[in-house]
Amino acid sequence: MGLLLSLQGAVGQGILWGIMALGIYLTFRVLDIADLSVDGSFATGGAVCAVSIINGIHPVIAVILATLSGFAAGFITGFLHTKCRMPAILAGILTQLALYSINLRIMGKSNIPLLQSSTLFKDFANFVNMTPNWITIIIGLICSLLVIIGIYWFLGTEFGSCLRATGNNENMVRANGVNTDTTKLFGLMLSNGLVAMSGALVTQQQSVADVKMGVGAIVIGLASIVIGEVVFGKKAGFKLRLVSIIIGSIIYRIIVALVLQMGLNTDDLKLLTALIVAIALTVPVLLEKKKRVAMYKKLTGKEFQDNA
Amino acid sequence: MLKLEKVSKSFNVGTPNEKQVLKKLNLELNEGDFVTVIGGNGAGKSTMLNMIAGVYPIDCGIITLDGKNISLAAEYERAKMIGRVFQDPMMGTAGDMQIIENLAMAARRGKNRTLRWGVTKEEKKEYYEVVKTLGLGLEERLTSKVGLLSGGQRQALTLLMATLHKPKLLLLDEHTAALDPATSAKVLNLTNKIVTEQNLTALMVTHNMKDAIDIGNRLIMMYEGHIIYDVRGEEKKKLTVNDLLKKFEEAIGEEFVNDRMLLG
Numbered sequence: 047m048g049l050l051l052s053l054q055g056a057v058g059q060g061i062l063w064g065i066m067a068l069g070i071y072l073t074f075r076v077l078d079i080a081d082l083s084v085d086g087s088f089a090t091g092g093a094v095c096a097v098s099i100i101n102g103i104h105p106v107i108a109v110i111l112a113t114l115s116g117f118a119a120g121f122i123t124g125f126l127h128t129k130c131r132m133p134a135i136l137a138g139i140l141t142q143l144a145l146y147s148i149n150l151r152i153m154g155k156s157n158i159p160l161l162q163s164s165t166l167f168k169d170f171a172n173f174v175n176m177t178p179n180w181i182t183i184i185i186g187l188i189c190s191l192l193v194i195i196g197i198y199w200f201l202g203t204e205f206g207s208c209l210r211a212t213g214n215n216e217n218m219v220r221a222n223g224v225n226t227d228t229t230k231l232f233g234l235m236l237s238n239g240l241v242a243m244s245g246a247l248v249t250q251q252q253s254v255a256d257v258k259m260g261v262g263a264i265v266i267g268l269a270s271i272v273i274g275e276v277v278f279g280k281k282a283g284f285k286l287r288l289v290s291i292i293i294g295s296i297i298y299r300i301i302v303a304l305v306l307q308m309g310l311n312t313d314d315l316k317l318l319t320a321l322i323v324a325i326a327l328t329v330p331v332l333l334e335k336k337k338r339v340a341m342y343k344k345l346t347g348k349e350f351q352d353n354a
Numbered sequence: 355m356l357k358l359e360k361v362s363k364s365f366n367v368g369t370p371n372e373k374q375v376l377k378k379l380n381l382e383l384n385e386g387d388f389v390t391v392i393g394g395n396g397a398g399k400s401t402m403l404n405m406i407a408g409v410y411p412i413d414c415g416i417i418t419l420d421g422k423n424i425s426l427a428a429e430y431e432r433a434k435m436i437g438r439v440f441q442d443p444m445m446g447t448a449g450d451m452q453i454i455e456n457l458a459m460a461a462r463r464g465k466n467r468t469l470r471w472g473v474t475k476e477e478k479k480e481y482y483e484v485v486k487t488l489g490l491g492l493e494e495r496l497t498s499k500v501g502l503l504s505g506g507q508r509q510a511l512t513l514l515m516a517t518l519h520k521p522k523l524l525l526l527d528e529h530t531a532a533l534d535p536a537t538s539a540k541v542l543n544l545t546n547k548i549v550t551e552q553n554l555t556a557l558m559v560t561h562n563m564k565d566a567i568d569i570g571n572r573l574i575m576m577y578e579g580h581i582i583y584d585v586r587g588e589e590k591k592k593l594t595v596n597d598l599l600k601k602f603e604e605a606i607g608e609e610f611v612n613d614r615m616l617l618g
Contacts, residue, residue: 207472214448223433223463
């Protein structure tokens, strides 16, 4: 029974964190930029959301405000990267570092509990008779569905097409009269906005915002993306590709829940996450090589037999 | 149409490798001019095209296109008026995107990118017909990723994209150099056809002297950042490859010139 409950919890967590992974997907895969500001902007989302709620703002508005704060964080990274010509990694690290202080300033302390305040999840629980885990799953599904539809639509628009092309061939985009600084800036803003939105939802769900809640977020996001790719393959259609990221995030949480059930010390969780990403990135390479060698043996073997 | 006045460009300024690639270059193109550009490696041909396109800023001088001073304009701003095809077939298209998506992006060159759908239904029909004119069968593969195409197909597509929205100026930077002879001839024919039909103003860099003579209405030869020979009309048509070699020899004032120096 405990296992089932923790698995249900894992699914809910996976969906909420999956929105962050979708944000990271926009930069990591679509724009081909490794944006490390995510660790900071996730906590910024949580911080803004918690402070808003404490000040009596409606939980839904709090999520929107958090998303806007993510846009701002992404703007800083984008500005440093495009206008100040810093490498994206450095721009992201600077923003991430700065956000740690900013997040503390926003919250005024290192964590804000929301036990007494209303949240989306508690409000929802007043209407329906369901367990908290199911409420998390339902709210998470609604939010992630909206986000997936939004991303799918946006990337199909004229501007979105240019954003996709920027990650593919910047040169071509500029030659077709589009400022790649603008597309990158927008991509980074959008990405961090989704990350902050995820941070806000997670904060409401666990009824606490913590300045350290974003540590390792980028790696968890990457884990979700690559697990999704391993499971569904990189060539999946675009809609499925987006869904696969949420599923990747769920699988990641299930793995974590299982190993914790098996008695893993929570201190070792970050190590485990790093291992999962490393393995998920390595497996496709090894499989590819194995396939190639097998194919070579098959084809060349035939050749030898033909000659003999 | 296009005017370059005393345009200079140096690379690696302040280092032992400093090299002045363009030296107070002057060039004026009339509307409808199709100019071929020849010259050895390091003569400044590609640099000239890159300066016009705004890939790098110029050190000094004035570039005017269609009456507008574009000397300090950013690459993407100039691109609203300029179509380009590059030497590297990978450079002109987005390989992970569909043929039709690439075309739709190119068709919007010079326009603001909105949140309207990237490829409309009418466009799908329109591009089918346009791509058909290439005669490569690509019209049946409009939703294929461009990355699956061969170099020649990609160059043909890039050419189409560069001229889909009629440019004030078309820049072709050795766009057939990376292709095999047969494909190269095909793409060159297509270039000639498109430029003539649309009456485009174009600059084409080439290492093939015969192509340079056969194609276009004007030919310029560059050497060490200068234009050393500029010929047009009837006079150009009568040229032979030997004439060009002789001109090159005269211009640089050396007794020994072989085609290697020109073909480099």
